[in-house]
Amino acid sequence: MVLVASLLVGLVILAVAFLVVLREARSLEAEPTPPVFNIDEAFEWVVEHVPDEVAATLTPDDVYRILSFQTEFFALRGVAVNGSSVRPADGVVIGVTEAVEHVMERATATGDSYLPEQVLPVVEVLLAYLQEIGAVGPAAGRAITRRGRGAGDRSPRDT
Numbered sequence: 001m002v003l004v005a006s007l008l009v010g011l012v013i014l015a016v017a018f019l020v021v022l023r024e025a026r027s028l029e030a031e032p033t034p035p036v037f038n039i040d041e042a043f044e045w046v047v048e049h050v051p052d053e054v055a056a057t058l059t060p061d062d063v064y065r066i067l068s069f070q071t072e073f074f075a076l077r078g079v080a081v082n083g084s085s086v087r088p089a090d091g092v093v094i095g096v097t098e099a100v101e102h103v104m105e106r107a108t109a110t111g112d113s114y115l116p117e118q119v120l121p122v123v124e125v126l127l128a129y130l131q132e133i134g135a136v137g138p139a140a141g142r143a144i145t146r147r148g149r150g151a152g153d154r155s156p157r158d159t
Helices: 002-030 039-049 060-077 096-109 116-132
Strands: none
Touching: 039 060, 039 116, 060 096, 060 116, 096 116
């Protein structure tokens, strides 16, 4: 009798454990995998997509340096995480102007000199890359379209 009762208790415990594992597996399955930013992959993408008139004025090292300063800016603003940190809150807004100013200040501090007209397109292309991989949403107040640009979205260069 004790053996039968022990067997039943063991089966109930296994059934409960199975249900808990199944529930957790389903919840993990429903949650999308967070995008992973790799600066080397971003660099390749940005170099391919930066406008030719800007690419003609920057070396690949310049582009990488600008990207490094921009990702540093994201970390300072608390929107970049390294996988062990808590994910940033939804709704964080980063201004392109702020990012360009940070890159310009950091470049000057390290002895490099860039024009805003060189930095802005690199910053915009990196933001487009981040949108492409799903790391950021569209510009605040704009609906994203199939092409990845906001409906009616214009670049600051277009104004």
